[in-house]
Amino acid sequence: MATLGASEKRIRWLIAVPMALLAISCIYPLVFAFNVALKSKRDYILNRFSLVADATFDNFRLAWVQAKLADYFVNSLTVTVGAVALLLLVSSLAGYALASLRFPYRRAVFLVLLAALMIPVQVVLVPFYRTMIATGLVDTRIGLILAYTAFFLPFSIYLMTAFYARLPRELIEAAKIDGASLLAIWWHVMLPLGKPALFTLGILNTLYCWNDLLISLLVLQSRRTLMVGIAALRGEYTTNVPMLAAGVVLAALPIVVIYVIFQRRIVAGIAVGAVKG
Amino acid sequence: MTSATETHGTATAVRARELLDRNPASRAERRFGILFVLPALALVIVFRIVPLVWGAGYSLTDYNGIDAPSYIGLQNYAALATDPAFRDSIVNTLILLATLPVWIGLPLVLAILIHQGVPGGRLFRAVYFFPAVLSSVIVGAIFNMVLRYDGSFNAMLGSLGLSPVDWLGNSNTALFALIGVQLWSTFGMNVLIFLAGLSTVPEELVEAAKLDGASTLQTWRHVVVPSMVPIIEFATVATTIGVLTSMFGLIYVLTAGGPGTSTTLPEYLIWLEQGRMNRPGYASAISIVLFGVMAVLALVQIRIMTKNAEI
Numbered sequence: 262m263a264t265l266g267a268s269e270k271r272i273r274w275l276i277a278v279p280m281a282l283l284a285i286s287c288i289y290p291l292v293f294a295f296n297v298a299l300k301s302k303r304d305y306i307l308n309r310f311s312l313v314a315d316a317t318f319d320n321f322r323l324a325w326v327q328a329k330l331a332d333y334f335v336n337s338l339t340v341t342v343g344a345v346a347l348l349l350l351v352s353s354l355a356g357y358a359l360a361s362l363r364f365p366y367r368r369a370v371f372l373v374l375l376a377a378l379m380i381p382v383q384v385v386l387v388p389f390y391r392t393m394i395a396t397g398l399v400d401t402r403i404g405l406i407l408a409y410t411a412f413f414l415p416f417s418i419y420l421m422t423a424f425y426a427r428l429p430r431e432l433i434e435a436a437k438i439d440g441a442s443l444l445a446i447w448w449h450v451m452l453p454l455g456k457p458a459l460f461t462l463g464i465l466n467t468l469y470c471w472n473d474l475l476i477s478l479l480v481l482q483s484r485r486t487l488m489v490g491i492a493a494l495r496g497e498y499t500t501n502v503p504m505l506a507a508g509v510v511l512a513a514l515p516i517v518v519i520y521v522i523f524q525r526r527i528v529a530g531i532a533v534g535a536v537k538g
Numbered sequence: 539m540t541s542a543t544e545t546h547g548t549a550t551a552v553r554a555r556e557l558l559d560r561n562p563a564s565r566a567e568r569r570f571g572i573l574f575v576l577p578a579l580a581l582v583i584v585f586r587i588v589p590l591v592w593g594a595g596y597s598l599t600d601y602n603g604i605d606a607p608s609y610i611g612l613q614n615y616a617a618l619a620t621d622p623a624f625r626d627s628i629v630n631t632l633i634l635l636a637t638l639p640v641w642i643g644l645p646l647v648l649a650i651l652i653h654q655g656v657p658g659g660r661l662f663r664a665v666y667f668f669p670a671v672l673s674s675v676i677v678g679a680i681f682n683m684v685l686r687y688d689g690s691f692n693a694m695l696g697s698l699g700l701s702p703v704d705w706l707g708n709s710n711t712a713l714f715a716l717i718g719v720q721l722w723s724t725f726g727m728n729v730l731i732f733l734a735g736l737s738t739v740p741e742e743l744v745e746a747a748k749l750d751g752a753s754t755l756q757t758w759r760h761v762v763v764p765s766m767v768p769i770i771e772f773a774t775v776a777t778t779i780g781v782l783t784s785m786f787g788l789i790y791v792l793t794a795g796g797p798g799t800s801t802t803l804p805e806y807l808i809w810l811e812q813g814r815m816n817r818p819g820y821a822s823a824i825s826i827v828l829f830g831v832m833a834v835l836a837l838v839q840i841r842i843m844t845k846n847a848e849i
Contacts, residue, residue: 269754277657280648284658284665286722290680291672293690297683310690355578363564364571372840373587374578379836380586381783383805384829387596387818388589411585414578443570472673474787475809488675492791495679502683513676520671524664527671531727532734 291513298507305503320507328498330508333490340402340477340486341470344409348417348466349459351410356421357451361433362443371422377415382476390479398480405480409470417462420530424458425451461530464523471516487512590829593822601819603812614823624824626799627807630713634781634803637717641777642770645725649732650758663733667726674784677723678791682706685715709800712793716801720788724780728773735769736762768842775839782831804828 297305298320299313308314324330358364359371382389389408390399398404432454436446452459477486485493491512494505520527597614599607618624648666652659669677684691685705692702705715739762747757763770786805789795795802795810802810804824811821 273654273656276651280651280656280662281658283648284662287665287668287726290669290677290684293684294680309688310693351577351581355575358571358574362567362571362574364568367571370575370579374575374582375840376836377582377586378839379832380590380829381832383783383786383808384825384832385586385589385593386808386825387601387812387822388592389585390812391592392585392589407581408585411581414581418578443566443574447574468671472671472675472787474673474675474790488673488787491675491679492787495682495791505679506683509676509679513672516671516673520668524667528663528667528730531667531730 291510291517294506294509294513297503298510300503302501302503320504321511323501323504324494324508324511328490328494328504328508329485330487330490330511333485333487334511336402336481336484337471337487340405340409341467343402343406344413344470345463345466347406347410348413349463352414352417352421352462353452353455353459354447355418356425356455357447359418359422360425361428361430374415374418382412382479386479393480400480400482400484402481402484405477405486408476408480409473412476413466413469417466420458420462421455424455428454461526464519464526465530467519468516468527593825596819596822597826599819601817601822603816603818607819610819614820615827617820618823618827623799623802623807624804627802627804630799630801630803631782633713634717635778637721638774638777638781641721641725641781642728642774644721645728645773646732646763646766646770648725649729649736650762652729653733653736654754663726663729665726666729669723670726672723674720674723674787675791677719678788681715681719681792685719706793707797709797712797712801716785716788716793719792720781720785723788724777728777731773731776732766732769735766739765772839772842775835775842779832779835779839782828782835 296313299316299318300308301315301317301319304313304315355374359367393399393404393408396404398407432450433446436450437443441449472488473486474488474492477489481489491508494508498505596607598609598611600610600613601607648662652663656662683689687702687704687707691705696702703711705711743761743765744757747761752760782803783805785803786809789801789803789806790809793801795806805828808821808824808828811824812818815821
């Protein structure tokens with residue numbers, strides 16, 4: 262697309278100023294929380310908004326140990342890893358079948374899986390909770406893993422199907438002529454070929470699972486995931502703001518690291534949903 | 539003669555099809571095809587489709603979570619019509635939806651500016667999306683500190699000589715604070731979507747407009763934005779679905795639906811009714827109403843998605 266004329270160069274820089282301010286506002290809250298987290302309780306009360314003078318990591322230790330964020334961290338990690346692994350296996354298998362195998366009701370199955378998009382958890386809150394109780398999955402990490410898989414599956418299947426549908430058919434046909442069984446083709450051909458899409462989905466689903474509050478609140482009771490823990494921390498430690506801030510920073514840290522490393526993958530994954538890639 | 543060849547050709551095709559169907563490879567395809575989609579189907583049916591039907595049933599009962607539910611017809615739906623909390627949640631939703639032009643327009647302008655090569659554009663793109671990867675719990679907890687009466691936002695206003703506002707505690711401002719925080723944390727998503735769309739706008743069209751003497755603004759209005767209509771449609775539907783179903787975490791942490799019902803949206807009301815109010819039957823009725831809205835939106839979205847997947 263044409264860029265602005267040379268005489269408008271000044272305007273370009275003028276436009277960049279409010280855009281830069283907006284960008285700063287996107288970073289500021291987490292920096293603010295980090296600054297608060299480094300203050301002692303006393304320092305926070307005396308100099309609430311100033312930059313930390315005498316940094317202490319006590320709040321992080323307190324949040325990690327005393328407020329049990331370490332336990333919640335392990336819970337979140339367990340269910341996120343489990344759910345993402347399951348999501349990738351199930352969506353790759355289904356995407357392979359939907360994109361390249363001929364079987365009856367293929368299109369109907371694809372539509373049913375996509376139609377689940379119109380049933381977010383809020384729409385089935387009560388019966389979903391009852392289902393968890395009836396199946397004995399309530400308050401188990403397996404239950405939460407299965408729930409995450411069920412609720413984040415349609416987008417993954419859509420993406421895998423679209424990805425596999427664009428692969429040249431000869432690849433699969435060649436494998437078939439070699440006499441490979443269909444399951445072996447999936448494992449040895451489709452899974453490796455699907456790596457770029459699976460990688461993107463792995464990151465996106467990690468974000469969804471790690472960040473979830475509602476499904477986790479419903480399924481787990483005696484255990485907490487990190488986000489449930491942070492939400493509860495607000496009520497339990499209202500007076501200790503620096504420790505709450507430390508907890509928030511700790512809970513956000515893995516996501517910040519993932520975003521900094523995989524920013525381009527995440528950005529591409531979001532765009533693929535909107536435009537045929 | 540021609541017709542005989544055709545008949546012969548068709549017969550050959552049918553014969554070929556029969557052979558193919560009897561071919562072990564294609565029989566395996568049929569069997570394994572179903573088998574491979576089965577895990578996905580099972581999960582979606584057990585945790586989403588069956589519960590939807592079950593919930594529709596609950597919505598016709600006086601279920602309270604303890605006693606056996608008994609059928610009361612459409613009484614829950616009738617009660618919704620006169621429930622002030624439900625009415626407020628609908629009014630709040632309408633106010634929220636009235637702000638949609640901002641959710642679309644602001645990211646669209648930002649995306650066009652980045653696409654035009656504003657200095658620092660690549661960095662802006664990455665940074666704008668950053669809040670969207672954070673959990674709404676994180677965002678809510680931080681903005682609790684920022685927006686509270688003695689928080690840093692009021693301190694900043696104070697240094698500009700403005701008087702402080704109880705953003706979250708005043709029922710006139712709480713909804714706008716909630717909407718503002720959600721917009722702040724998700725606008726980067728639409729920036730990305732629009733940037734992806736802009737990269738598909740044909741260069742020649744823009745060049746042709748320039749040659750015809752169109753100004754930059756005219757080119758945007760008459761060439762760029764019109765060719766972005768499908769993407770804008772997609773973003774509008776996705777954003778609407780987003781604001782209707784993904785604000786629970788933020789409400790839970792930032793305002794808990796209050797003060798009063800001033801920031802209660804239907805998805806939060808469902809949560810309150812099934813839990814604190816112990817009225818899962820009634821909550822199910824709200825769920826079904828929400829489903830009706832979602833179904834319409836999702837059908838539009840699926841049409842866009844199937845067009846793209848082309849199976």
